[in-house]
Every structure is written in structure tokens, then in C-alpha cells.
Amino acid sequence: MNRRLFIVTAAAGAAELARAQRPGNAAVAVPDVIKNLKPMLDGVQPITGAERAARIEKARRLMRDNKIGAILCQTGSSLYYYTGVRPGSATSPNTWVLPAKGDPASFEPEDGAPPYQRIAQFLKSAAVTTVGIEERTPFSVLDGLRKELPAAEFVSADPVTVGCRVIKSPAEIALLQRANDITIAAYKAAFQTLREGMTQGELSANIAAAYRALGVQGDAMAIFGKYTAFPHGSIQPQQLREGDMVLIDDGCSVEGYQSDITRTTVFGKPTRRQTEIWNLERKAQDAALAAAKPGAACESVDAAARKVITDAGFGPAYKVPGLPHRTGHGIGLDGHEWTNLVKGNRTQLQPGMCFSDEPTIAIYGEFGVRLEDCMHITESGARMFTKQSPAIDDPFG
Numbered sequence: 480m481n482r483r484l485f486i487v488t489a490a491a492g493a494a495e496l497a498r499a500q501r502p503g504n505a506a507v508a509v510p511d512v513i514k515n516l517k518p519m520l521d522g523v524q525p526i527t528g529a530e531r532a533a534r535i536e537k538a539r540r541l542m543r544d545n546k547i548g549a550i551l552c553q554t555g556s557s558l559y560y561y562t563g564v565r566p567g568s569a570t571s572p573n574t575w576v577l578p579a580k581g582d583p584a585s586f587e588p589e590d591g592a593p594p595y596q597r598i599a600q601f602l603k604s605a606a607v608t609t610v611g612i613e614e615r616t617p618f619s620v621l622d623g624l625r626k627e628l629p630a631a632e633f634v635s636a637d638p639v640t641v642g643c644r645v646i647k648s649p650a651e652i653a654l655l656q657r658a659n660d661i662t663i664a665a666y667k668a669a670f671q672t673l674r675e676g677m678t679q680g681e682l683s684a685n686i687a688a689a690y691r692a693l694g695v696q697g698d699a700m701a702i703f704g705k706y707t708a709f710p711h712g713s714i715q716p717q718q719l720r721e722g723d724m725v726l727i728d729d730g731c732s733v734e735g736y737q738s739d740i741t742r743t744t745v746f747g748k749p750t751r752r753q754t755e756i757w758n759l760e761r762k763a764q765d766a767a768l769a770a771a772k773p774g775a776a777c778e779s780v781d782a783a784a785r786k787v788i789t790d791a792g793f794g795p796a797y798k799v800p801g802l803p804h805r806t807g808h809g810i811g812l813d814g815h816e817w818t819n820l821v822k823g824n825r826t827q828l829q830p831g832m833c834f835s836d837e838p839t840i841a842i843y844g845e846f847g848v849r850l851e852d853c854m855h856i857t858e859s860g861a862r863m864f865t866k867q868s869p870a871i872d873d874p875f876g
Contacts, residue, residue, distance in 0.1 A: 509688045512671045518694030519661050525734050526650055531563055534643055535577065541639045542579040548607035549578040550636040551598070551624075553616045556812040557640045559735055574598060574620070578605045593620065599627035611636030641817045645809060646831035651736060652855055655811070655833060658695075658738035659853060659864035662730045665689035665697065666742055667875055669727070673746055677719040679703055679712075682727065690731050697731030697738075707743065708847035710804055710839055721747040724846040730814065737814045739835050740865060741851030742874040749871045756840055757871040760848040763787040763838040764867065767806050767820065768854060771834070771861035777824040781806040784838040793840065800842040807834040810853055832856045836863070 538561065542550065552558040552575045554566045561583075562575065574586040576598060584601050586594040602610060609632045612621055621633060647655070669686040682701035690697035704723040706713040712728075719725070723746045730738030743760075745753055763784040770783035784806045788794060793801035805821035810833050818826045820834055837851035850868055854861040869876045 510672045510685065512668050513685060513689045513692055516664065516668055516689055516692035518692075519657070519664060520694045520733070523657055523733060524650065524653065526563065526654075528563070530648060530650060531561060534561055535583070537643050538577060538639050539579050541642045542611070545611075545638040546609060547579065547611040547634060547636070547639060548609045549576055549602060549605060550611040550613060550639050551576050551616060551620075552613040552636075552640075553620060555613070555615045556735070557613050557615070557644070560640075560644055560812055565735070576601060578602075578607060581605055593623055595620075595623040595627045598624060602628060602631070608632060609634060611639055613640055637817070644811060645817055646829060647811060647833050647855065648831070651811065652831075652833075654734050654736040655738070655853070655855070656864050658731055658733040658736055659740065661690070661693050661695055661733065662697065662738040662740045663865055663875065664693055665731070666699075666727060666740065669699075670725075670742075670744070670874065673719060673725065675719060675721065675746075679706075679717045682719075682725075686727065686729075693731075695731040695733060697729065699727050699729040702726050703746075705844060705846055707849075708841045708843045708845060710841060710847070710849070719746055722750070723747075724753065724848070726847065726849060728849065728851065735812050737810055737812065738864075739810055739814050739837075739851060739853060741837060741849045742868060743848045743850060743871075744868075744874045745871055753846065754871050756842070756846075757848050759788065759791050760838065760840050760850050761868065763802070763840075764836055764850045764852070767836045767838060768861050768863065771820075771828060771836070771854060771856060773828055773830055773856060773858060773860075775828050777818055777820050777826045777828065778822050780820040780828075780834075781822055781824075784836075788838065788840060801840065802838050803841055804839065806838050807836050809834055828856050830856050830858050834861075836861075 558575050573588055577583040586598055611634055613636045665686055668689045672685045679701040683699050686699035700712045702712045703717045703719050707724045707726040725746055726743045728741040766787045767780050767784040770780045785802055788802050797803050805819050807820035809816035809818050833855045835851055835853050839849040841847040852863045852865045854863050866876050868874045
């Protein structure tokens with residue numbers, strides 16, 4: 480990805496794009512509908528120490544099952560998942576190692592040098608010969624440890640970290656629910672500020688201001704007209720005009736747990752073509768929701784949504800005009816987590832898994848429509864965290 484040119488090729492870049500869209504340092508008046516919002520964090524229950532301890536014990540069971548002697552995490556969401564220490568905080572360690580037996584250990588650089596030797600000594604003392612490396616660990620860390628422990632085997636920690644994180648507890652579901660509720664409240668307020676001539680940066684700024692008023696930090700990508708066909712937007716200057724499609728996408732964080740919602744509407748009266756494509760997109764989203772049952776393969780959910788779109792003459796497969804990306808991704812402490820609703824992924828859905836449901840119809844040169852709500856798998860099927868959009872001119876119901 481060329482960050483200088485802001486060529487955004489991943490959904491994680493939506494937040495970066497939203498930041499790029501914001502007006503410069505000029506003072507921007509916050510509309511009254513946003514200033515009047517109140518924080519929505521009353522009653523939020525953080526993850527308890529007991530639950531984090533249970534996560535560590537589950538990780539150890541998975542280590543034993545996969546013959547991994549220890550896992551290594553750098554500062555990030557997996558470390559926060561197990562320890563509750565927020566990334567970037569004063570108490571956040573540089574490296575955290577959890578052995579299958581014995582106490583975990585934290586390591587900080589000394590005099591700016593990575594703590595490879597001390598980590599290696601710890602692993603030797605714990606008789607660890609197979610080390611699981613968490614997926615976000617820099618290669619430099621792995622390379623340094625290989626030199627310190629040439630006889631050790633280094634493997635992916637995914638069977639442990641993903642094995643734990645992919646199934647959400649009731650407490651995690653509750654935090655995800657609150658993040659989604661707040662996002663809808665922010666979007667509702669921001670949509671009331673739409674006006675002729677508004678730039679995409681102004682709309683993004685209004686959404687960010689709404690999040691702050693609601694007590695959280697969040698971003699949103701905003702795109703208008705023909706640029707809504709690009710799944711991750713465009714930094715081309717845009718001004719809202721009568722009849723333009725309007726698409727906003729992103730979310731906020733509550734106790735680290737993320738929301739990810741997209742709403743697409745039209746500014747003014749929709750055309751027949753806009754309404755037909757919007758309705759087709761909603762039908763595809765419904766098909767994915769209906770297919771997301773315990774025991775179903777992840778790829779079958781993608782196939783269900785994609786069939787609706789290809790049966791209408793788009794595609795086929797991932798071609799445009801049509802649906803150019805996966806139907807959904809996992810979500811939790813990261814906006815994009817394992818596992819994905821995409822062709823080739825035969826992972827079976829289980830209760831507690833959480834995903835976005837976001838088939839997209841992209842028609843370059845014309846417009847695009849994406850409806851995105853997040854869902855969690857229950858014993859009886861998938862359940863949305865938020866109410867789906869009922870109509871192109873009624874994004875919230």
C-alpha cells in the first residue's frame with residue numbers, strides 16, 4: 480500500500496481515509512444535533528480478571544493440544560486479550576510470553592536493545608522447544624529469537640490465539656453490542672447534517688464529533704456519488720449533490736471491542752436504478768444472515784450472498800460490476816479478525832463467533848451499495864447486533 484498516495488486497499492484503511500478526509504486545522508462548527516448527544520457508556524462492564532484468567536487456561540489447553548510449549552505476543556490486541564494491559568500504556572510490556580506450564584513473563588528492551596537473550600533464557604528454563612509466534616509479531620523479533628535458539632522450532636500461534644479469540648463470551652458480546660449501539664446513534668445524528676455542497680470530509684468530521692459526544696473515539700469513511708463504487712473510498716474531493724448516493728463505513732471501540740457498520744442512502748429522491756440495486760444488496764445481506772448457522776462452512780455464507788448478486792446478472796464470482804470482496808470478516812478486539820466469510824474457507828461456524836455481514840455491489844462509474852451489520856452466531860442461527868436498514872430512503876428504520 481502506497482500511503483503517500485493514500486491508495487487504500489484494505490478495510491483497515493477506512494479509518495486512515497477518514498482521517499485524510501477531515502478538514503485541515505480550520506475550526507468546524509459542531510451541529511446542534513451532535514452537540515446534544517449524551518455519552519452512552521453507563522453500565523458498561525469491563526472484562527473481569529477471572530475471565531482473563533480463564534482465557535489463559537484455555538490457551539494452555541490449546542498449547543498442549545497443538546504441542547506448543549509457549550506463545551509469544553508483542554504489544555497488541557492479543558496481549559490485551561489475555562492481560563488487560565492496553566497497548567501503548569505505560570505498563571504495557573514490549574514482549575509477553577505465556578508458557579504451557581508456569582507463570583507468564585514480560586520483557587522490556589534494555590538500553591534500546593531487544594530482549595532476545597532474556598527471552599531465550601526464559602524459554603530454556605521453561606524447557607520450551609516449540610514456540611508459537613503471534614501473527615502480529617514483527618519478523619525482526621522472530622529472526623532474533625531464531626539466532627538465540629537455533630535448536631527451537633518456531634510455529635504460528637494461531638491455533639492458540641485464534642482458537643481463544645474467535646469464540647466470544649457473553650461479556651464480549653455485550654461490549655460489542657454497546658459499540659454497535661453507539662455507532663448507530665452517531666450515524667443517525669450525522670445523517671441529519673447532510674446538506675447540499677457538504678464535503679465528504681465534513682461528514683466524516685461530524686461522525687467523529689458524534690462519537691466524542693457519545694463518549695468514545697471513532698472514525699468514519701464518507702463517500703458520495705460515483706465514488707461509492709470503490710469499496711474503500713476515494714480521497715478525490717467530493718461535494719454532495721441532489722441524487723447522490725451517500726455511503727458511510729467504520730465504527731468505534733468500547734473497552735477495546737470494535738463495531739463496523741455501513742449505511743448507504745441517497746441524498747434526495749432515489750432513482751429506480753438506485754432503488755433496485757439497493758434492494759438487491761439488502762437481499763444479499765439477508766441471504767448471508769440466513770445461511771450463517773452453526774455447523775455451516777464460512778464459505779457457504781459468502782456463496783449464499785454472492786448467488787443473489789450473480790443471479791441478478793452481476794459478476795460472476797468476484798468480478799465487477801458485482802461483489803469484489805469477501806462477504807464478511809471476523810470482528811472483536813480488532814476490526815478485522817479471523818475468520819472470514821470467503822470462498823475456500825471451510826471453517827465451521829460455532830456459537831460465539833462474530834462477523835460482519837457486508838456484501839457489496841460495486842458498479843464503477845455509476846455508484847455502489849454496501850449494507851454492513853455485524854452478527855453473532857447463536858445456537859439457533861445468526862443474530863444481528865443492529866437493526867438492518869429497511870429501505871434506501873430509511874437507513875435506520
